[in-house]
Amino acid sequence: MTTHDKGDISVLKIRTRLRELGHIVLIPDGENHRFDLVFENDKRTFKKVQCKTGKYHKDKGVIIFPTASTSWDNGQQKKSKRVFYDKKDVDYFAVYCFELKTIYLIPFKKATTKGGSMYLRVDKTKNGQNKKINWAKSFEI
Numbered sequence: 491m492t493t494h495d496k497g498d499i500s501v502l503k504i505r506t507r508l509r510e511l512g513h514i515v516l517i518p519d520g521e522n523h524r525f526d527l528v529f530e531n532d533k534r535t536f537k538k539v540q541c542k543t544g545k546y547h548k549d550k551g552v553i554i555f556p557t558a559s560t561s562w563d564n565g566q567q568k569k570s571k572r573v574f575y576d577k578k579d580v581d582y583f584a585v586y587c588f589e590l591k592t593i594y595l596i597p598f599k600k601a602t603t604k605g606g607s608m609y610l611r612v613d614k615t616k617n618g619q620n621k622k623i624n625w626a627k628s629f630e631i
Contacts, residue, residue: 525540558572
């Protein structure tokens, strides 16, 4: 399965879960938008969502997902660059994890975007740390 296939499946899983929860889900026309879908929340307002595929790292006990997109320079240099999201782009990151078959909805203001990725802790830390941890369970939908 290609990375593109996984991304498509992640979006479908997230859309389905939001519908199961009773939300109206809208899909933007065309491609290359800064968000993948829009849903109507309980306050009857629409929220933009960037869908991501999270990777479970069993050895670390975390799910890691990107909080930046990759833009390719199709010119002669053929380089990629990271493009970071900001609060004007998205209201939420939605993450599907293939290994755990779980979905998470993280408000942008709570997302750790420095460095271009965020960690959601699934398992207890080895050192017993509990503060300043993004527990996956608290974002699961």
